[in-house]
Amino acid sequence: MTENTIINEDNIARVRDLLVSLENGDEAGAKEVIDELASVRETNLYQEVGKLTRELHDAIGAFGMDDRITDIAENDIPDARQRLNYVITKTDDAANRTLTAVEESIPLCEQMEQRSKELMDGWQKFTNREMTVDDFRDMSKGMDDYFTSQSDSFTQVKAHLNNILMAQDFQDLTGQIIKRVINLVAEVEGNLVNLIKIAGLPEHVEPHKKSTVELEGPIVPGVDSGDTVSGQDEVDDLLSSLGF
Amino acid sequence: MDKNIKILVVDDFSTMRRIIKNLLRDLGFTNTEEADDGLTALPMLQSGSFELLVTDWNMPGMQGIDLLKAVRADEKLASLPVLMVTAEQKKEQIVEAAQAGVNGYIVKPFTAQTLEEKLKKIFERLES
Numbered sequence: 380m381t382e383n384t385i386i387n388e389d390n391i392a393r394v395r396d397l398l399v400s401l402e403n404g405d406e407a408g409a410k411e412v413i414d415e416l417a418s419v420r421e422t423n424l425y426q427e428v429g430k431l432t433r434e435l436h437d438a439i440g441a442f443g444m445d446d447r448i449t450d451i452a453e454n455d456i457p458d459a460r461q462r463l464n465y466v467i468t469k470t471d472d473a474a475n476r477t478l479t480a481v482e483e484s485i486p487l488c489e490q491m492e493q494r495s496k497e498l499m500d501g502w503q504k505f506t507n508r509e510m511t512v513d514d515f516r517d518m519s520k521g522m523d524d525y526f527t528s529q530s531d532s533f534t535q536v537k538a539h540l541n542n543i544l545m546a547q548d549f550q551d552l553t554g555q556i557i558k559r560v561i562n563l564v565a566e567v568e569g570n571l572v573n574l575i576k577i578a579g580l581p582e583h584v585e586p587h588k589k590s591t592v593e594l595e596g597p598i599v600p601g602v603d604s605g606d607t608v609s610g611q612d613e614v615d616d617l618l619s620s621l622g623f
Numbered sequence: 624m625d626k627n628i629k630i631l632v633v634d635d636f637s638t639m640r641r642i643i644k645n646l647l648r649d650l651g652f653t654n655t656e657e658a659d660d661g662l663t664a665l666p667m668l669q670s671g672s673f674e675l676l677v678t679d680w681n682m683p684g685m686q687g688i689d690l691l692k693a694v695r696a697d698e699k700l701a702s703l704p705v706l707m708v709t710a711e712q713k714k715e716q717i718v719e720a721a722q723a724g725v726n727g728y729i730v731k732p733f734t735a736q737t738l739e740e741k742l743k744k745i746f747e748r749l750e751s
Contacts, residue, residue, distance in 0.1 A: 594686075614730055617714060
């Protein structure tokens with residue numbers, strides 16, 4: 380910083396000149412020397428500002444991510460929001476398709492169950508020789524109907540089972556989408572950590588206090604959610620300890 | 624256990640309502656209706672002759688815990704059995720629900736057996 384110090388040969392000479400001019404009553408000469416001193420000072424100031432600006436620019440450059448950060452904010456985050464909404468749509472759709480298939484299969488199974496029971500009762504009567512010829516004729520017809528309708532019902536149930544199978548294709552797609560969003564979150568996190576380092580924020584910050592009524596939602600393994608139970612058994616234990 | 628009782632199932636996710644309704648039907652309870660949050664459920668409870676309320680906790684509008692409190696505060700509904708089925712697993716929340724007078728607390732994900740068990744318990748208590 381020697382070039383910035385004001386104690387140097389040039390300035391000493393200038394001040395001597397100034398003193399001589401003042402003693403000689405040389406107003407114009409004195410003014411000229413004072414202007415000269417002021418300009419030296421200004422030049423130093425501009426140099427300093429210039430240096431600081433360059434340092435700031437370098438720091439941002441070293442951060443290296445300014446373009447990428449803009450890109451994240453403008454494209455990736457809205458993109459991620461859309462992707463996650465798509466995950467909701469996909470999983471919702473899969474759940475509904477599965478539920479519909481189950482809801483349509485259950486009555487078919489109940490019907491078959493009921494008709495099997497009826498036929499079994501008839502068959503029992505037959506083997507016990509408690510059946511009239513007319514009853515036997517009815518039962519034969521019943522068996523005929525049963526075998527035909529059973530075959531239809533099984534075809535339908537099989538189609539529903541296939542629908543349930545196909546509805547699971549959401550897992551692969553949503554898994555890939557969620558992975559991409561996780562990567563994005565990790566990148567944003569890394570950038571934020573860099574930003575904090577550059578900004579030199581205090582290392583210790585008071586943790587944000589959570590309100591006690593805040594709902595946590597489902598427990599996720601590996602995420603600390605405070606004082607929680609880990610399943611129905613613990614809920615039951617807790618409630619029975621309260622006299623439930 | 625009277626299987627013809629009228630049951631109101633409250634959850635903001637239609638898939639969860641469908642699952643609970645199907646499980647209830649499998650247990651023989653076919654007389655069920657649905658609501659998607661406390662605000663819709665409360666007038667239904669006040670005007671209908673429901674004999675059991677199955678509700679989620681975390682819902683927009685009116686939450687399950689507030690619905691439970693509103694039910695207990697309502698003279699006509701105060702003794703209605705309430706079963707909570709929720710993903711909330713904080714101990715203080717379970718305690719809060721118990722203090723508000725919940726009759727059963729099931730955490731998601733749950734099984735058909737758990738639902739049956741808790742329903743049995745609720746009705747056994749009511750009968751004794």
